[in-house]
Amino acid sequence: MTAVTSPLGEDSVWRGLLRRPPAVGALIVLIAVVVLAAGADFLAPYVPSKLSIANRLQAPSALHLFGTDEFGRDVLSRTIWAGRISLAVGGAVVLVSALIGVTLGLMAGYFRRLDGPLSRLIDAMMAFPDILLAIALVAALGPSAFNVVLALGIVYAPRAARVVRASTLVIRELAYVEAAQALGVPTAVILTRHILRNLASPITVQGTFIFANAILAEAGLSFLGVGVSPDVPTWGTMIAMGRQFMDQAGWIMWFPGIAIVASVMSLQVLGDALRDLLDPRLARTT
Amino acid sequence: MSAAAPATMPTSGGEIDGLAEGVVLAVTDLETHFPSRRGVAKAVDGVTFTLPRGRTVAVVGESGSGKSVTSLSIMGLIAPPGHVAGGRILHRDRKGVVRDLAKLSNAGFRHIRGPEIAMIFQEPMTSLNPLMRVGDQIGEMIALHERISRRALRARVIELLQLVEIPEPETRIDAYPHQMSGGMRQRVMIAMALACRPNLLIADEPTTALDVTIQAQILALLRRLQADLGMSVLFITHNLGVVAEIAHEVVVMYAGRVVEQAPVGDLFARPSHPYTRALLASTPNIARDIDAEGRRRPLAAIPGAVPPITALPPGCAFAPRCAHVLDACREGRPGLVAIAPDHVTRCIRRDLP
Incomplete structure (x- = not known):
């Protein structure tokens, strides 16, 4: 067992990540995407909604690095701004699905009586194809950024719930949980302080994957026209619009496409690395 | 988590008389059952013993004899579908209120576990949360049990660490469990158990996972704490050497039943039940087992194994492994007989030397 200086082993996890070239690459890409999205106001060269019909469908050039779209809007600026929406939606989906999933998973894993019904509910939700369930939910709720987050949050909650339930089942049987029960620690405290804390690693790993999937799903929903409203630039809507000009002006969809691939792939690589670093330790300590 | 047994008596948890003065815990005809596909496993089958105030009672037995299930039944920690199916567990709290823990609800146990009865476990390596x-x-x-300022709390914790003889408590207080040895962790567990000043401590094989020198230290600590704090201790173990060190009274269990019970000196001097004798004979003894020339005496193992608890023989549960078995042993289940004051045995053979 490697020496860890803190219980979560943050130091060793960071060092582990930095020793893996793919993870380092993924981190760099993600940091770049986040910085661009956060600083869009200053970093985007043009106002993303500024029309310039005279400059429509221009190929990438020094003036417009990613070219312009059918209304002469700068694709680079729109890609940067769209990143903000895509990342915000992805992050919010992680929070919503973690909130629902952790609650369901903890209940199912700790209370034997609830395990049957809750697990069947989780299985039933997982039986729906992600995108179809999301489309159905958005259709029922009405298209808006908030509803997309809610729908995707519900769609991905079972994934978080399954991981949390499985880990809770293991931790519940550990001696220190039994010891806490025997010394009169209330159930609510056992759940939050003694079990939830020990779930940080699997939840982090799962959160990374849900983040990646949520970005992809949001793009898919926007592409299909059931996502965030079409006049808000997201990577999905940009691809949907650019599709009509695929032959004359492919760059309109290339660049948001590349942005999606880069972000999602980086998140997946990071998630894999985190799983390698965090999960085996959980297995070792249990 | 305990589930209330399908009790025939009304669940009350109220006051019950019938507990002799000076007795902290009286277990009477305790039955703890685990229903399974192969039938009901009677892990504890009619166990009776009393724990006087300020004394240590050791429950001894092999794995599967029901000693741990007995202690978990007292704590109301039998995992469903297991349940306490019968009997009484009368407990007197510090205010003198007597309750039947066998009928107590989970909510009722909240005031028992910790401030009244605390428990420490076998695995000091895993009994502490690794992240705290x-x-x-x-x-x-x-x-959990009192409002206290951070500073006062820290002082109290340091005091407890001193009480369990942890060196440098001011720095050790900030250590994580993985930075401590097994013996230190067991001391921390004991400190946790003592934090609420329980008047009854249940110790479920607290020294089994420790090496012998540490074992001796922990036993000495528990003995000192008991004398200083006037605690009653229920000590679960399979190690007769430990029993000799710490117990006042001994309860020997086999296959979920009490087979012999006696004051510790009496039990070691005059073991009556063949199982107790076999257990004593199978305990390694340095002075006896090897001579100056290095010749070893063969260890006296008990032949066979504890029968599966779902398929006990109709008569004496020990009969299939007993060296002194008679036909009568296989027919009726023997009752407990007193052979001396405070010394009872569940064996029909009075004629053994």
């Missing part, structure tokens, strides 16, 4: 500093884990126990 040991000081926080001990402090949690105190903070």
